[in-house]
Amino acid sequence: MSLVYSEEQQLLADTAAEFLMAKSPVAAQRALRDAGAAEGFDAALWREIVDMGWSAIPFPESLGGLAFGCKGLGAVFEQIGRKLSASPLLSSVVLGGAVIELAGTEAQQAEWMAALIGGGKRIALAVDEQPRHDPAGIALRAESNAGGYLLNGSKTFVADGIGADAYVVAARSAGRPGERAGISLFLVPADAPGLRMSPMRMLDSRNHAVLALDGVQIGADALLGAAGEGFDVLDAALDRGRVCLAAELLGASQALLDMTVEYLKTRVQFDVPIGSFQALQHRAAWCHAHQELARSAVMAGLAALDDPALDGAARARLASLAKWKAGDAAHRISREAVQMHGGMGVTDELDVGLFLKRIRVAQACLGDGDFHVQRYGELGTAED
Amino acid sequence: MSTIEDFRRETRAWLEANCPPSMRTPMPEGELVWGGREVAFETEDQRLWFARMRDKGWFCPDWPVAYGGGGLTPEQTAVLEAEMRRLRCRPPQINLGIWMLGPVILEFGTEEQKRQLLPPMARGEIRWCQGFSEPNAGSDLASLKTGAVDAGDHFVVNGTKIWTSYGDKSDWMYMLVRTDPDAPKQQGISLLVVDMRSPGIEAKPIDLISGKSSFCQVFFDDVKVPKGQLIGPLDGGWTLAKALLQHERRAMSKFGELSLPTRFDLLSIVGRYLPPPASSSPADVVLRQRACAMAMDEMAYSLSAQRMGEEMRAGRDVSGLMSIMKLVHSEQEKDKFEVLLDVLGHRALGWEGEAFEAQELALARAWLGSFAQTIAGGSSEVQLNVIAKRVLELPEGNAGRQGK
Numbered sequence: 001m002s003l004v005y006s007e008e009q010q011l012l013a014d015t016a017a018e019f020l021m022a023k024s025p026v027a028a029q030r031a032l033r034d035a036g037a038a039e040g041f042d043a044a045l046w047r048e049i050v051d052m053g054w055s056a057i058p059f060p061e062s063l064g065g066l067a068f069g070c071k072g073l074g075a076v077f078e079q080i081g082r083k084l085s086a087s088p089l090l091s092s093v094v095l096g097g098a099v100i101e102l103a104g105t106e107a108q109q110a111e112w113m114a115a116l117i118g119g120g121k122r123i124a125l126a127v128d129e130q131p132r133h134d135p136a137g138i139a140l141r142a143e144s145n146a147g148g149y150l151l152n153g154s155k156t157f158v159a160d161g162i163g164a165d166a167y168v169v170a171a172r173s174a175g176r177p178g179e180r181a182g183i184s185l186f187l188v189p190a191d192a193p194g195l196r197m198s199p200m201r202m203l204d205s206r207n208h209a210v211l212a213l214d215g216v217q218i219g220a221d222a223l224l225g226a227a228g229e230g231f232d233v234l235d236a237a238l239d240r241g242r243v244c245l246a247a248e249l250l251g252a253s254q255a256l257l258d259m260t261v262e263y264l265k266t267r268v269q270f271d272v273p274i275g276s277f278q279a280l281q282h283r284a285a286w287c288h289a290h291q292e293l294a295r296s297a298v299m300a301g302l303a304a305l306d307d308p309a310l311d312g313a314a315r316a317r318l319a320s321l322a323k324w325k326a327g328d329a330a331h332r333i334s335r336e337a338v339q340m341h342g343g344m345g346v347t348d349e350l351d352v353g354l355f356l357k358r359i360r361v362a363q364a365c366l367g368d369g370d371f372h373v374q375r376y377g378e379l380g381t382a383e384d
Numbered sequence: 385m386s387t388i389e390d391f392r393r394e395t396r397a398w399l400e401a402n403c404p405p406s407m408r409t410p411m412p413e414g415e416l417v418w419g420g421r422e423v424a425f426e427t428e429d430q431r432l433w434f435a436r437m438r439d440k441g442w443f444c445p446d447w448p449v450a451y452g453g454g455g456l457t458p459e460q461t462a463v464l465e466a467e468m469r470r471l472r473c474r475p476p477q478i479n480l481g482i483w484m485l486g487p488v489i490l491e492f493g494t495e496e497q498k499r500q501l502l503p504p505m506a507r508g509e510i511r512w513c514q515g516f517s518e519p520n521a522g523s524d525l526a527s528l529k530t531g532a533v534d535a536g537d538h539f540v541v542n543g544t545k546i547w548t549s550y551g552d553k554s555d556w557m558y559m560l561v562r563t564d565p566d567a568p569k570q571q572g573i574s575l576l577v578v579d580m581r582s583p584g585i586e587a588k589p590i591d592l593i594s595g596k597s598s599f600c601q602v603f604f605d606d607v608k609v610p611k612g613q614l615i616g617p618l619d620g621g622w623t624l625a626k627a628l629l630q631h632e633r634r635a636m637s638k639f640g641e642l643s644l645p646t647r648f649d650l651l652s653i654v655g656r657y658l659p660p661p662a663s664s665s666p667a668d669v670v671l672r673q674r675a676c677a678m679a680m681d682e683m684a685y686s687l688s689a690q691r692m693g694e695e696m697r698a699g700r701d702v703s704g705l706m707s708i709m710k711l712v713h714s715e716q717e718k719d720k721f722e723v724l725l726d727v728l729g730h731r732a733l734g735w736e737g738e739a740f741e742a743q744e745l746a747l748a749r750a751w752l753g754s755f756a757q758t759i760a761g762g763s764s765e766v767q768l769n770v771i772a773k774r775v776l777e778l779p780e781g782n783a784g785r786q787g788k
Contacts (some may be wrong), residue, residue: 003691004698089769259775281772288771289708296687324677370673377676378445378661380651 001307003299005075012068013075016054017082024085026351031207031355032086039163040207041086042297049118055093058240059101062266063358065112069242070305074247074298081251084358085093086206088122090213091160094244095203096123098237099168099185103225108187114166123187124164125241126211127234133367134172136180140213142171144227149173149186150212151194160208162199164190169213175226193217236312242366243301246326249362250291250298253330256355257287260337265315265333267342278342287333294329298322315354317379321373327363327372335360392463396470402436402776403473404429411474419443419477420511421555434508437476444482444506449491451498452506459723462697481505481512483635484628485558485577492616494623501577502613515559515602516625523766525560526570526622530604532585537565539576539614541584543606547621547760551587551600554580558628564619575621577613592632594752632761648724650679651684657727669728678716678723704775711767714757721751 004011024045032042048053057073061063073094080089093116100112115121115157127135140153151171158167167188174184188195194216200208224232261284264275274280301322304315334356338345345352363369403556406429417423417430417765425431437443440454447453456464461736482505489501504510521528530543541561548557557578564572580587587600616624658668688705693704724747725732732747734740758764772778 002694003687004700023503051672180640181585261778264776264778272781273779275776276781278769278772278781281767281776281778281781282768284778285771287767288704288775289712291709292705293681293684293688296691297684299691302686321683325549369677373673373677373680376680377651377672380676380679 001300001310002304003296003303005299008068009072009075012072013079014336016076016079019048019052020079020085021081026084026354029084029086029205030354031349033178038207040205041084041088042161044121044187045085046087048201049087049089050117054089055119056117057110058094058155058297059113059117063101064110064117065113066323070243071299071302073244074302077244077247077331078251078254078298079321081248081253082255084252084354088124088160088207090241090244090248091124092116092164095125095159095237095241096168099123099125099224099233102236103185103233107221107296108224112187121165122163123166123168124158124161126158126161126167126169127238128157129153129155133364133371135238136183136231137171137177138172138183139177140169140171141161142173142184142186144173144228146220148218149184151186151188151216151218153213155211155213155364157200158209158211159227160207161197161211162207164209167195167211168188169211170230170234178193180231182228183230183234184227185234186218187224188213188216188218189224190191200363204361206358206361207350232312235316238366240305240318242323242372243298243305245362245366246294246298246301246322249326249330249359250294252355252362253291253294253326253333254361256330256337256352256359257284257291257333260284260287260333260340263341283336284340287329287336288331290329295326297325311380317376320367320376320379323367324369324372324376327359327369330359331363331369351381388459388463391460392467395464395467398440399467399471399473402433402435403471405684407474407476408472409474410472417477418511418553419482419508419552420477421509421713423477423508423511427559433474434476438506438508443477443479443508444486444576447486447506449600451490451502453471453502456729459635466697477508478694479505479508479512480514480635481558484514484631485512487631488575488624488627489615491627493626496612497615509555510556513548513551513554513557514628515548515551515557515578517547518544519546520772521741523624524613526573527574528560528562528759532557532563532576532609534563535608537611538613539609541576541578541604541609543604545602546590546599548587548600548602551580551597551602552589552744553598556580557602558615559622563621567619573621574617574618574627574716575615575624576609577615578607578609581608582609592753592756594756597753597756602612627738629762648720648743648750650675650682650720650724657729657731658768662683671723675723675727681716682720685709687697687717688712707767707771707775710761711764711771715764718754723755725751731746757779 028042032040053066054076056064056066057068058070097116100109104112116123129139130137140151144148151169152180155169166192169186169188171184171186172182173184190197194214196381198210200210202208247299262279264284265273267274301318304310304318337352338356340348342348342354406427413427417425417434434762441449442450442454442464445456445464446455446458449455486502486505489497516525518528518530530541530545532539532541541549545559557580559576560573561576562572571777584605586603590597590599590601646770654672664672689709691701692705728744728747731740731744732746734745735743
C-alpha cells in the first residue's frame with residue numbers, strides 16, 4: 001500500500017490543477033452563489049469534466065471506466081477542494097456509480113454506467129433521515145407487494161438531489177432502525193409518482209435536497225442487490241465517498257492554510273508583519289502539523305480503496321481515519337484562518353468565509369468526526 | 385544486465401541465510417543491542433547477527449570500504465534497507481556514532497581522522513554519546529560555556545554537559561565546546577571528540593520524576609584533549625552541529641521505521657479496563673471515544689512515518705513532513721498517557737510494590753517519562769519555531785530566537 005501519488009497520478013493532479021485554475025477558480029463558486037444557481041454547479045463545467053474522463057477514473061474497463069483507481073480520483077478531488085469547485089463528481093459518479101458497480105445487475109449496469117460516466121444522467125444517493133449521519137438508522141419503509149415495492153418515508157441532506165435523474169434510496173425492508181440487516185437499496189426515478197423533492201439552501205451554496213416519498217410504487221427490478229442485504233454495499237459506496245470527500249477537504253484546508261500563511265507575511269501591525277509574532281507562528285505551525293497528518297491519513301484511505309488484499313474492516317477503518325483526520329485538520333485550519341485574518345476574516349469579501357462554510361458542511365457530510373471515531377473503535381474491537 | 389536487480393537478489397538471499405529467525409521478530413526496547421567496547425548480547429542470535437553484519441561492513445553500508453564501510457552506492461543502500469524492512473530484520477545494533485557523527489566526519493574530518501575514527505565505529509566497537517546541552521544552554525544551545533583552551537598540542541576542557549544519554553555507558557563523546565569566548569556566540573564554538581576514559585571526566589546519572597534514567601550530567605575538570613581530535617575548523621563547530629542535528633532527524637526517522645512495538649496499545653487497554661459498550665455509563669462512553677480518537681491520531685502519525693520513508697525513496701522533498709515528526713510524536717505520547725491514566729483510574733497511579741501489576745507500574749512511569757519527551761532533543765516550542773521559520777517561512781521576530 002503506497003502512500004504517495006505515482007507519477008501518473010501526480011500528472012493527473014497537475015492537469016486537474018491547471019484546468020480548475022482556468023475554468024473553476026474560487027471566484028466562479030462565488031459567482032454561482034451570487035447567481036443563486038439552484039443546481040449549485042455549472043453544467044458547462046461538468047460537461048468539460050466528463051469530457052476529460054474524470055468520471056470514468058474509478059470504474060473497471062468492463063463497465064466503460066479507465067480503471068485508474070481511487071488514488072487517481074483522490075488526486076483530482078484534492079485539486080477540486082483547493083478551488084471549492086462544485087460538480088456532481090462525488091454524488092453521481094463516486095457514490096451513485098459505486099452502488100451500481102457493486103450491486104447492479106447487468107441490465108442495471110447497462111442502463112446506468114455509460115450514462116453516469118458520460119454525464120448524460122445523474123444519480124443522487126439518499127441515505128440520511130436524521131440530522132446526523134447514521135446509515136444503519138434507516139427507517140424509510142419498503143413494503144413488498146405484487147407490483148414490487150411500496151416506499152414511504154423521507155430523506156434529507158441528499159447531495160446534488162436537485163435535478164438528479166434518479167435516486168438510490170436506502171430503505172428498510174425488514175428489522176428495526178439501528179439494525180444493519182433489513183436494509184435494501186432501490187433505484188427510484190426522480191419522476192416517480194409520490195416522490196417530492198425540495199431544495200435545502202445550505203451554508204456552502206451547494207445542491208442539497210429533501211425527499212418525501214409518499215406511497216412511491218416501484219417495480220421489483222428497481223431493487224439493487226439482494227433484498228435486506230444492502231448495508232454492506234451501501235457502506236462500501238459510502239466509504240469511497242468518504243475518502244474522496246476527505247481528499248476534497250484536504251485540498252480545501254491546504255489552500256486555506258497557504259492563504260493564511262501568506263496573509264501572516266504581508267499584514268503589518270505594530271510596524272511588523274504579524275507573522276513575526278510567536279503566538280501566531282506556533283499556531284500556524286500546528287496547523288501545518290495537522291495538515292501533514294491529515295495528508296497521510298487521506299493517502300492511506302485512498303490506497304486502501306484500491307487494495308484488494310485488505311479485508312473489509314481494515315479498509316473501512318482507514319476510510320474512517322481519513323474522513324475524521326481530514327475533517328479535524330480542516331476544522332482547526334478554518335477556525336484559525338478566520339481569526340488570523342482578523343476583521344477581514346469575517347467579511348464576505350474574502351474567500352476565507354467560503355472555505356469555512358464548505359468545510360463545515362463537508363465535515364457533517366457522510367459522517368462527522370464523532371461518527372467516524374466511534375466507527376473506527378467498533379471496527380477495531382470487532383477485529384480482535 | 386540489470387545489476388541492481390542482481391544486487392537485490394543476492395542481498396535477499398544473504399539476509400535470508402544470515403539473519404537468524406529470532407532477529408526478524410519485533411524488538412522489545414530492552415533487547416536493543418548497543419555497539420561499544422563492551423557490547424552486551426542477550427542471545428547467541430544477537431551476537432551472530434551483529435558479527436555477520438559487521439563483517440559485511442553493513443553497519444554503515446554506504447561508507448567507503450577504506451573506512452570500514454560496505455562501499456554500497458546510495459541505490460544499493462536503499463535496496464539493502466528495503467530488503468531488511470521486507471524481512472523485518474532488526475537493526476543489528478544501535479549506534480549514534482554511525483548515524484550522526486560518522487557522516488559529519490566523512491564530510492568535515494581530515495584523512496587521518498577518518499582512518500583513526502571511522503573503522504572502529506564501523507565495527508561497532510565504540511559507543512558514542514553526545515555532549516551538546518549544558519545546564520545553562522538548553523533550547524539556546526549556542527550559549528554553551530564549556531570551554532576548551534589551547535595548551536599547545538592539546539586543549540584543556542573545563543565545564544559540564546547535561547542530558548547526555550548513556551553518558552556513563554559510552555566510550556567516546558562528541559561535544560561542542562567554546563574555543564573563543566569573545567566571538568559572537570555561534571562563532572566561537574568547536575566540535576571535539578573525547579575518550580570518556582580521559583582523566584578528569586565524571587558522568588553522573590540523573591534521577592527523573594519517573595525514577596532512574598539514562599540521562600547523565602558529565603563533568604570535565606582540566607581534561608586534556610589532543611588537538612587532532614578537533615573535527616572541522618577551529619571556531620567553526622556550529623555548522624557541524626547543525627549538520628549533526630540534521631543527521632539526528634534522519635536517524636530518528638529511520639528509527640521510527642523500525643517500528644518498535646508500542647508498549648501501551650490504547651484500544652486493547654480500553655478493552656481490558658473499560659466495561660463493554662453495552663454496559664457502559666455515559667462517562668465510559670466518552671472516555672472510550674477519547675481513547676479511540678487518540679489511537680486514530682497515533683495511526684495518522686505512524687502512517688506519516690511510512691509516507692516520509694516512501695517520499696524520501698522517491699526523491700521528494702520531505703522537509704515539511706520531517707519537521708513535524710518529533711513534535712507530533714512527543715506531544716501525542718503525552719496526550720496518550722493522560723487518556724490512559726483516566727482509563728485505568730487509580731490503577732495507573734502506583735509507584736511500586738505488589739498492589740499493582742507490572743504493566744500498571746510501567747504505565748505510571750511512562751506517563752512521568754513522557755514529560756521529558758517534549759523537552760529533550762529540541763523542545764516542542766523550538767520545533768514550532770523551526771516549522772514557522774523554515775517550512776512556513778514566516779518572518780523573524782525581534783528577539784533573537786532559535787530555529788533559524
